[in-house]
Amino acid sequence: MTHDHDLVLRPTPAQTEAALNPPPGRTGGDLVVETLAGLGASTVFGLPGQHALGLFDALRRSDLRYVGLRVENNAGFAADAYGRVTGEVAPLFLSTGPGALTSLSALQEAAAASAPVLTIVSQVPVAGLGGGRHGYLHELRDQQAAFRDVVKSVHTVRTQSQIPSAIAAAWESALSAPHGPVYVEIPQDVLLAEATLPQVTAVDAGPHELVPRPELTAVAADLLAKAERPVIIAGGGVVRADAAGKLRALAEKVNAPVVCTFGGKGAFPWEHPLSLQSWMEDRHVTDFLEDADVLLVVGSGLGELSSNYHTFAPRGRVIQIEADAGKLESNHPALGIHADARLALQALVETVGERPDEKAPARVAEVLNAVRERIASQELTLEQDVLASVRAALPPKSPSFWDMTILAYWAWSAWPGPLHSAQGAGGLGYGFPAALGAAVADPTTPVLAVSGDGGALYSIAELATAKQESLNVTWLIVDDGGYGILREYMNDTFGQATATELTRPDYVALAESFGVPAVRTSPEKLREDLVAALAAPGPSVVVLPALLRMFAPTHLG
Template structure:
């Protein structure tokens, strides 16, 4: 019996001819890059190492563009950002042992933020897998065990014929909701050995749809349509699923105020009459959400930051839409809907009745007024002026990437548009290499990175990468002489700072940047807007250093 799909598996005459006469001089490394190209990749990130040289030799014969960073963790951050802004799987090429392990913090951030990173690492030769022989350079007893707790899936290759299938399966896994990092490891001798296998053309790795169960969306629609005080928390899953339009339509149909999580910025218009913006660390917002009789949570696990450090105690019914089954009902009982945010919101829109409520915009406005009054009662003019200057300087198309620094903590609550930060896992050094990855994705638009002086030192070597590839990234370094946010935490938690731990000897960032051939300027809060605007409009990398000490707004979650 013949089925339609049987015909699709037949090679074309051209494919058959090419398969019977593959080019000479190819290796397992070529199979990796051919598979990536066939899947749609155009750029790869990484750092070479002895065991991975088969991959890097094959780059000479590949149309893929290689962007090499100076440290594996930074290469992982660049791939993370590339995946976030493009929605594509970002290949990351790594070596064995120390090189692989150096990428772990970046892969943890990618996992927490659901960024699709396809890490491909070398391994010791086949004979040494599983401890068959000891003493190989870079050898780990069980390399993949170090990554299983971080990545979505692990794929191990033992022969060159397995490479296309393993890479395609990893690609599909990375792009199936929830997106995330995946791990492929290939022995060094498999990467370097010649192969007579046909060239890889276009493997099928279509992501699987995560469709909601209709009886659950029917119940959720009933609860929302009949609620007295519905509210919505929009998380990063809305942004990743490109579902902000559907979220807005649903919120307007049921007159539900919407708050965006720190990872979900851009999921709902900041100035919309139903917008609660992102003041999740404000007790007024927490109480508003607690008072909702039906709370719809889309694409968020209600983790530590979203729940105002786990002080959120809802009194109503929660409906949670989440693609990551591990986050579903992990912090609060709910009507859990395991689904992609876009598909679940579409199902709700097809089912939910309109719920008119003329008072909903008034309640949202009253909340924001309370937040503003709280801020106005504190001496926070400098912090708000600095953030406003950064926002005003940023061109409309420019993406921004933020390190774990005090200005970022402000931006989480007060920044009115999309932003990317390392709040998923909370590691330092994210902003600058991530911004480089975004600049690779779109070389025509400027990109902004924001770091403190402590975080900047984690990725200062990437100034060389920015110069080498002439990437349009402006780096704002807020220099407060140390780990400023940790000073704040030590003082508020233990009553005093610990300068021996948090005060830092740091370089002259302007002179250091210029030594890499990157133009730099030292600015002040009054000149920040002008200096940052100028840097963002000039081609190539730029650095703007702002020496100042910023403070945090009052912690209202305690």
């Protein structure tokens, strides 16, 4: 009997030739880059270091593009964004000890946002592993332990023959739902030693499909078809699974209103008659969701930001579709369906019966009108005008990346379309380096980054990267003199703020010192200045001095 996989195991003549006649001067580092190229990688992010030099020397002999950032954490944010916008694995090369550890908060964000980052980290020589006693520079007792609680999977290499399999396994893990960052550890001497193994010419590491169980989708379809007031919450899993079309087909078939979480923005059309948009922190929306007799949650764990700070208490039956098994029913009892969002939604669309409901659009409009009236009563014209100016200036296909800043908090609820932010883990410094990663992925489209003056200082060094790589990123820095959102929180809670006021540089002069054009703008000129900056090739900075306020925290009401 002949099996299909038997054919895969036979090398082609070209593969045989390459295996029998490898080029001279190859090392373990070459096995790494050969494996990545064989898996389909085209770009590597990172920062060199003493124990990782074998990796970086091998890049010189490969066709992979290397984009070097100035801080490891920022390199991680850039790789995260590259993975988010392409859906492909983003390799990240780091050195041992301090270099590796500096990336951890970026990898925490990648894990929270399910971004497929393949982190390849060097180690001290094999003889020095496991003790912390040998006095090697950068030595840790157990480096991988520092990553184990952050990444999706850990893969260790101790010999060159393990390199292709370890990287392939990590690649497969990163791309299998739920996507996430992974860690591969390779000692310095393994990377530097001469490679006697043949060239890596073919690697198979396709992701596993996470298919829903049919008896569960049958029950879910029956519940939705018979519901009186069904509602859908669409999370980031819908976006990552490229399932927006399936979601819309299901919502229209059962006439269910849809609200997108902050991470799920773009999963459903903003102006659709069934769209509740993204006002997840608004009590009117929370009440509407609680009143649903059947609530379908797709690609969300209903965590803090997606549950109005855990004040959301559904009264009806909950159906939860989630690729991360640990998030199933983690916050609310549900009919839990462990599956990729696209496959589960496809099963529901094919199974569920039509559910007519002419009143659903009117109920949606009533909720949105109540939200608008609440915002209008709070005298927040400046904030709404600034956000509208940014939206109007951004070309339709341009992605935007937002740091943890007041304008981003507004955008989570009010921005009419997809955006990328650090709301998964909530660390500062995400916006600008992430935007650089997106610009690497698509050099033809300008990218917008938005930061506050506090968060900007986390990633200011990457102006050098933007200039060196000629990346088309415009960085909007909203300068309010400190950590604006923390100032608000402390004033609201304690009556005064502590440790929130900052001495800042002249951001315009600082950007220009890097050779990056910059302008100081005003709310009235913001749109005009952003349009000009985004239209110009290469990086640019727009500084907006403004004191913005958040809308009232209705989750306390």
